[in-house]
Amino acid sequence: MNPEEFRAELERRGLPITDEKMTQFKLYLELLQEWNEKINLTAITEQEEVYLKHFYDSLTAGLYVDFSKGVHSLCDVGSGAGFPSIPLKILYPELSITIVDSLKKRINFLEVVVDALNLTDVELLHDRAETFGQNKQYRATYDFVTARAVARMSVLAELCLPLVKKGGSFIAMKAAHAPEELKDAEKAIATLGGKIKDDFAFELPREAGERHIIMIDKKKETPNKYPRKPGTPNKTPL
Incomplete structure (x- = not known):
């Protein structure tokens, strides 16, 4: 997917792209x-692959969630090189974005990106998701929390749902095995105060694979003991 095809696809799907955003x-x-030559950010670096598998893939959340209505806060857990939050911020400049990542080098890269792209209202935090989820300043404060291919759903739910405010939504962006993961995570999601709302399944253009946007609504406050200590959710998922 070259830049012209990327733009045409966004326009076809009714997503708000402009010349400035393309720049x-x-x-x-x-x-x-440039940075990927210094630190390992992603295995996908070719232009056409990045536009399809990073940029477009990140923006598919906008096909199922209307980020343009009102001012929303979004926290991206384990964002890596900034996906999906930076593409979403480009497309929806009014979004207030917080990015949490456990690797300082990735946060350093994102600081450069935010500055170079003149993005405002972006907070970049170097922290473990488990520790961050227990921070009273941030816990249960976000309209949306996103995670893209970070871990299994039962683990993701424990890392992300504590950050979602009651009435908000956790948006998990997953690949083909999502339905099985979701079934395994049903108990964890309920325990953490969430309720599964939708699983939107679709194919990326150019046969680039099956994707799922899983919407989980926050119905009740997450019990205080979650998330557990760093490493525990991965070792012993709920």
Whole structure:
């Protein structure tokens, strides 16, 4: 997917792309390629692959969630090189974004991206998701929490649902095995105060694979003991 095809697909799907936003995506790609030679951000670096499997894939959340209505806060857990939150911020500049990642080098890269793209209202935090989820300043404060291919659903639910405010939503972006993962995670989601709302399944263009946008609504406050200590959710999922 070259930049022109990327733009055409977004326009076809009714997503708000402009010349200025296309320039930001171009600069983002250049920084990703440049920094990837110094630190391992992603295995996907070719232009057409990045536009399809990182940029477009990240923006598919906007096909199922209307980020343009009102001012929303979004926390991206384990964002890596900034996916899906930076593409979403480019497309929806009014979004207030918080990115949490456990690797300082990735946060350093994102600081450069935010500055170069002139993005405002973006908070970048170097922290473990388990510790961050227990921080009273951030816990249960976000309209949306996103995670893209970070861990299994039962683990993701424990890392992300504590951050969602009651009435908000956790948006999990997953690949083909999502339905089985979701079934395994039903108990964990309920324990953490969530309720499964939807599992939107679709294929990326150019036969690039099956994707799922899983919407989980926060119905009740998460019990205080979650998330557990760093490493515990992965070792012993709920």
